[in-house]
Amino acid sequence: MIIGRFGNKQRIAKQIIKYFPKDNTYTAYVEPFFGAGGMFLNKEVSQYNILNDIDNNIYNLFIQWKTNKDSLIKEIQSIPIHQTILDNYFPSDDISKAAIYILTCNYSVFGTNKTLRSNVMENKKYFIEERLNLFFEYIKYCKFYNKDFREFLKILSFDDRYNERDKTFIYADPPYLDTKTNYDSFTENDSIDLFDYLENSKCRYAISEFNHPFILKQAKQRNLNVIEIGERRNLGNRRTEILITNYETELGLFDSLGGASNTKSSLAFV
Numbered sequence: 001m002i003i004g005r006f007g008n009k010q011r012i013a014k015q016i017i018k019y020f021p022k023d024n025t026y027t028a029y030v031e032p033f034f035g036a037g038g039m040f041l042n043k044e045v046s047q048y049n050i051l052n053d054i055d056n057n058i059y060n061l062f063i064q065w066k067t068n069k070d071s072l073i074k075e076i077q078s079i080p081i082h083q084t085i086l087d088n089y090f091p092s093d094d095i096s097k098a099a100i101y102i103l104t105c106n107y108s109v110f111g112t113n114k115t116l117r118s119n120v121m122e123n124k125k126y127f128i129e130e131r132l133n134l135f136f137e138y139i140k141y142c143k144f145y146n147k148d149f150r151e152f153l154k155i156l157s158f159d160d161r162y163n164e165r166d167k168t169f170i171y172a173d174p175p176y177l178d179t180k181t182n183y184d185s186f187t188e189n190d191s192i193d194l195f196d197y198l199e200n201s202k203c204r205y206a207i208s209e210f211n212h213p214f215i216l217k218q219a220k221q222r223n224l225n226v227i228e229i230g231e232r233r234n235l236g237n238r239r240t241e242i243l244i245t246n247y248e249t250e251l252g253l254f255d256s257l258g259g260a261s262n263t264k265s266s267l268a269f270v
Helices: 013-017 056-067 069-078 094-107 124-139 149-155 188-201 213-221
Strands: 028-031 048-052 143-145 168-172 204-210 225-234 237-245 266-268
Touching (some): 056 069, 056 094, 056 124, 056 143, 149 188, 168 188, 188 204, 213 225
Parallel strands (some): 028 168, 048 143, 225 266
Antiparallel strands (some): 204 237
């Protein structure tokens, strides 16, 4: 991870990925909500990787990371860590914008671009550079888009002569309902659209969410599987993290709104 954001999956990625289809059953991996990349950067790289995020800052950081890594690292090292990077720094070029974004995500509280924080004996710039170099090879061959998830999912095309839908897996990690995030609020209508677009893709898919009553109702109406990942504590709120799938996992069969007891765990982080 090189950026910190609300809802990032870094600490629970392994818990979720074990319910993904086996890597050898799909060759294309699609993410409509890339975010901080906590899931993508913790799984095996697929042959084809198509990623998307509506956040311009995420998109710009990804592009600069992929195409101008050395210049981005140089810019990061040249910017002093000071409250002005949150309040009064207005970069004009894309590399500077990416550098400021990654610094504010790492040095402000919860990546909210509000209050500067700094651990006395931590050199975050060193870790940022180390991670940029580590992940460069990982993302080199990925396609990345900057669209609303509806537009993004609509442009995906498949050649049915080669069963490409069967070889594609879509993982969606949208902003959770009634949860404060870096994004504007995700609405019930947005959630309905997400379910509809994923169903219309006719691909295997999984959605991360909390056990919100509206989400559980949608899953039940659509005869989807609900897997309890575990309790998650975020900013003092305890919620149950779930994974919704339109396929059966190899770890067991799950009924809608069900979940085998061996899937539960306790997850606590900020």
